[in-house]
Amino acid sequence: xxxxxxxxxxxxxxxxxxxxxxxxxxxxxxxxxxxxxxxxxxxxxxxxxxxxxxxxxxxxxxxxxxxxxxxxxxxxxxxxxxxxxxxxxxxxxxxxxxxxxxxxxxxxxxxxxxxxxxxxxxxxxxxxxxxxxxxxxxxxxxxxxxxxxxxxxxxxxxxx
Amino acid sequence: xxxxxxxxxxxxxxxxxxxxxxxxxxxxxxxxxxxxxxxxxxxxxxxxxxxxxxxxxxxxxxxxxxxxxxxxxxxxxxxxxxxxxxxxxxxxxxxxxxxxxxxxxxxxxxxxxxxxxxxxxxxxxxxxxxxxxxxxxxxxxxxxxxxxxxxxxxxxxxxxxxxxxxxxxxxxxxxxxxxxxxxxxxxxxxxxxxxxxxxxxxxxxxxxxxxxxxxxxxxxxxxxxxxxxxxxxxxxxxxxxxxxxxxxxxxxxxxx
Numbered sequence: 001x002x003x004x005x006x007x008x009x010x011x012x013x014x015x016x017x018x019x020x021x022x023x024x025x026x027x028x029x030x031x032x033x034x035x036x037x038x039x040x041x042x043x044x045x046x047x048x049x050x051x052x053x054x055x056x057x058x059x060x061x062x063x064x065x066x067x068x069x070x071x072x073x074x075x076x077x078x079x080x081x082x083x084x085x086x087x088x089x090x091x092x093x094x095x096x097x098x099x100x101x102x103x104x105x106x107x108x109x110x111x112x113x114x115x116x117x118x119x120x121x122x123x124x125x126x127x128x129x130x131x132x133x134x135x136x137x138x139x140x141x142x143x144x145x146x147x148x149x150x151x152x153x154x155x156x157x158x159x160x
Numbered sequence: 161x162x163x164x165x166x167x168x169x170x171x172x173x174x175x176x177x178x179x180x181x182x183x184x185x186x187x188x189x190x191x192x193x194x195x196x197x198x199x200x201x202x203x204x205x206x207x208x209x210x211x212x213x214x215x216x217x218x219x220x221x222x223x224x225x226x227x228x229x230x231x232x233x234x235x236x237x238x239x240x241x242x243x244x245x246x247x248x249x250x251x252x253x254x255x256x257x258x259x260x261x262x263x264x265x266x267x268x269x270x271x272x273x274x275x276x277x278x279x280x281x282x283x284x285x286x287x288x289x290x291x292x293x294x295x296x297x298x299x300x301x302x303x304x305x306x307x308x309x310x311x312x313x314x315x316x317x318x319x320x321x322x323x324x325x326x327x328x329x330x331x332x333x334x335x336x337x338x339x340x341x342x343x344x345x346x347x348x349x350x351x352x353x354x355x356x357x358x359x360x361x362x363x364x365x366x367x368x369x370x371x372x373x374x375x376x377x378x379x380x381x382x383x384x385x386x387x388x389x390x391x392x393x394x395x396x397x398x399x400x401x402x403x404x405x406x407x408x409x410x411x412x413x414x415x416x
Contacts, residue, residue: 052214052293054210054211054214054293054297055211055214055215055217055218055290055293055294055297056210056211056212056213056214056215056217057210057214058210084289085218085289085290085292085293086285086288086289086292087292088289088292088293088296089293090296133200134200134203134204135204135300135303135304135307136200136203136204136207136208136304137203137207138203140207140210140211144200144203158300160296160300
């Protein structure tokens with residue numbers, strides 16, 4: 001690959017990776033592990049493979065549009081965005097940076113290697129004296145929890 | 161807008177059945193929006209509806225690609241009439257009370273969880289991709305519905321009465337889950353769809369465990385309803401489609 005093409009690809013990866021999740025704007029789609037591949041097609045267009053988190057997540061279409069917009073804004077032209085379902089997205093793909101950002105934002109990140117029954121530390125005080133209020137929350141990816149120590153309710157990223 | 165007619169092959173019919181079941185059940189669940197007994201359940205039922213809608217969209221897209229006439233997922237969902245829908249009858253029954261919704265979701269999820277697990281080894285690559293996603297989502301639905309089944313069955317006199325009533329009404333619709341006609345046979349033969357016979361033991365185990373925990377009797381064997389897979393529906397589906405399809409039929413090409 002020529003250095004011009006490499007530079008173009010680097011800029012494309014950078015632009016795509018910086019796109020924030022529309023519902024949890026403190027994390028990027030790269031932090032969430034949704035970006036599977038960024039490449040230059042034979043015709044020079046940027047091609048991006050994204051894995052949706054939930055099949056019905058209404059944000060998926062918006063994210064694809066925002067990726068296209070970010071690439072256009074970076075001067076990389078009309079990009080193609082493919083939704084890739086297999087292998088299926090898992091919460092294990094959320095990066096350590098993404099987990100830290102979620103916790104700072106007040107959302108308990110999912111446990112790695114998904115044991116859905118592992119203790120859930122409160123993102124505010126760290127106590128594991130927590131309980132589930134509702135298995136479903138404000139977005140498809142979250143459940144509602146409460147800390148019995150500091151009394152704060154909080155969102156928990158569902159383990160998938 | 162005029163109704164469309166698809167050129168159905170066994171493969172297309174099979175995918176349509178899955179898509180229609182997911183869409184119709186999703187619509188029934190979405191009818192709870194703003195009506196659930198508590199806010200948490202309002203969120204839960206609409207979230208489950210959203211997962212099923214997502215599955216339906218992928219399946220319709222796949223069906224449209226199989227047909228190869230450039231139709232969209234919306235065409236398939238909005239421009240077919242009740243006799244062209246191939247969903248399981250259990251999915252179209254009116255939403256009933258909360259116990260009815262919980263019992264239905266438990267029964268359907270107890271079937272579809274092992275179904276999607278097995279479909280991950282289908283020879284249809286697109287179905288595999290959808291199954292990988294759906295299996296995880298339905299596992300979550302089953303956990304949720306099952307927990308409510310236990311709470312209602314082993315709850316108050318009133319919740320138990322309603323749960324038993326729902327089980328009584330819904331059980332005759334579980335036979336269709338395991339029905340295999342020529343389409344089903346062709347799909348099993350081609351390695352596209354799992355054999356429902358291999359799903360039954362898992363389905364029974366799940367229900368035995370939940371019924372025991374909920375202190376509910378195992379429903380007695382009974383005459384089973386059938387028809388949905390062939391497009392023969394209860395009177396409820398037409399009414400549901402009239403609501404669901406009204407906008408795109410009255411305003412062809414509307415965008416929102």
